[in-house]
Amino acid sequence: MAKRGYHHGNLRQELVDACLRLIEEKGPTGFTLSEAAREAGVTPAAVYRHFDGRENLIAEAARQGYEIFGDLMEHAYAGGKPTALTAFESTGRAYLAFARKFPGHYIAMFESGISIQSSPELNTASSRALGVMEKAATDLSQHIPADRRPPPQMFSAHIWALSHGVVELFARGSPGTKSPFPPEDLLETGIGVYLRGLGLIPPDA
Known part of the structure; x- marks a missing residue:
């Protein structure tokens, strides 16, 4: 999946949705912020525009x-x-x-x-x-x-x-x-x- 930049729809909600999918699959401590970014199709750097870290997400x-x-x-x-x-x-x-x-x-x-x-x-x-x-x-x-x-x-x-x-x-x-x-x-x-x-x-x- 190609990485997308910051301006693409509702990135904040897409990251939350990705987080929820990963939680169901791996549990709340079984994934990294980078995995959430990959699941949402963005670079890890883009995540920090919305969340300070995995716990914040x-x-x-x-x-x-x-x-x-x-x-x-x-x-x-x-x-x-x-x-x-x-x-x-x-x-x-x-x-x-x-x-x-x-x-x-x-x-x-x-x-x-x-x-x-x-x-x-x-x-x-x-x-x-x-x-x-x-x-x-x-x-x-x-x-x-x-x-x-x-x-x-x-x-x-x-x-x-x-x-x-x-x-x-x-x-x-x-x-x-x-x-x-x-x-x-x-x-x-x-x-x-x-x-x-x-x-x-x-x-x-």
């Missing part, structure tokens, strides 16, 4: 992922109403759907080691996305007696951890981790057990 991929994730979470939350329970359950399912549909973004966000504090833009995008789950937890927790009500941040963190565990172990093909049940069923039943423990759904539901 991955951080932008993560930021874009959080924007997509936030949109999906907000859509799931609104579409899961009219009840707080269905809205909350919808946000959990959206997590799994996102990981499956956008694996490169997911890895950049959660497996690359990039801190969400690495830039104000990344922090803002991640806070919006994860804030949707906390809002859903806040709404649902109002149905728990005050003396037994966990803080919404803890409530949402539990579901986030459960969702993340199902994705990592069973939805992304981790070696040696097989389950006779689909990831969707594992997540749904796991959330059900958790919510029953809080008295939010009856034992026979």
